[in-house]
Amino acid sequence: MGHVTRKERYDVCVCVCVCVNPSLFLLCILLLVKNGFVSLLSERMRQLQELRKQLLKEICASNKEAFSGGKHSLEDISAKNLKNLIVDDTHGIIYCYIPKVACTNWKRVMFVLNQNEPYHDPMSISADMVHSANKLTLLNSFPRTEMKARLRHYTKFLFVRDPFVRLISAYRDKFQRYNKYFYVKFARDILRLFRRMLNSCWRS
Template sequence: MARYSGFKQLLGYVVSMFLIALSFYQWDMSQRKLEERIHETQELRKQLLRETCAGDKETFKHRLEDVRDKELANLIVDDKHGIIYCYIPKVACTNWKRVMFSLTQDEPYPDPVSISSYLVHLPNTLPLLISFPRPEMKAKLKHYTKFLFVRDPFVRLISAYRNKFLQHNEEFYQRYGRHILRLYANQPDPPQSLDEANASGMRVSFQNFIQYLLDPLTERNVPFEPHWRQMQRLCLPCLIKYDFVGHQETLQQDSSQLLKILMLQDDIQFPPSYENMTTHAVLLDWFSAVPLEDRRKLYELYEEDFRMFGYKRPRELLDG
């Protein structure tokens, strides 16, 4: 009887070990399949960039000699790890700047979550490509691992509008809000401060914001502010051959894979994202007050971003 009991215990142990090994095998296989799928997605994203750039050599800049330094102002350099990151406002750029800042510190790297968002947006906090002589810039662009993260262009505009015109932002009210109210909201003498504007119930509407973007005079003297400048203009993907193209819509998955590619997955973690994803219904609601003709013009303004980065033309907004 004792021998039979011992056999049962041994059998139970063997079965338990088998089930544990099987679960680890299944987990490992699922991880491999996920990584293969991400790799295939990356190849498709980069192929789309190459094809779009090759198909329109007149529109997009392809040579460093044709670009002024200020057009490269969004490229952050990490010499220690051989990385160049092109940041795009409203596309997880605060958290990626936190990661880039952490990597400039001594090991063990500080948790990016602990890094102040205010600090990483200050000038001169992170080294920029334009701080180097042109020959060095060219060498770094050739040899470093280059990446960017993009987002649905219309959803990015909504995020920029909410951040700069619905939240309390005196700077943007003074630089843009009063001007927009004056020209597009029939307010010849807008309040002097944002607090006064809020007290009187006066606010830049999303439709006013779109009117401002569509006005040909807006870019007569200066380019679009980076929060609503086209992504392809900020990161020049026909000039810079990016090794990794992340999407906001798959942010955590893409970020995790990128850190593996950079061989940093054991050293640093990308912060969790809490921004609500804009649904199809929410997108329709935001544009409900924008005339159909203006929606179509807006698409034309950001069409290269849609095409280059694989975002579908929003037919429900543009086809009436």
């Protein structure tokens, strides 16, 4: 694609502004396609993704022991450490969920995909239900040979989030908004620890 003109940038700005009206969403998409911004954005995202993948490979290869904990193959990894991998055999995908990285909504999606069509709205599924045991198929529920086959042939994906934003999100969701389970299991011990540290600082 050639040089992007000021007029084209203006068109996109206008387009973004009017998109607050859902009825104009299609017009926005058509305008973006016409000016080549969709293909340009797609190419930039692809390049950025390749750079990230290359950086990840280089960092992991630089010190395999530190990053793998000495675990170099599937046989070295316990079933417990594979509990975050959700399998969808129908669509051939494996989702690795990370808490506080939209995992509740993605669990909803994975649950809905395993139901019969027409699919339900994922947001109609309760959070408690998708976090319950045995509601989703986990990779560690299969024999090792079947795990290997799925890891080799299925599309695997995960999402990451800025660690500080993730920490703030966890605090607001689990501690600031009272949750008895998390208070009893985590918050109480954290408060005790930091109260002791604070008292120690005051005494010194």
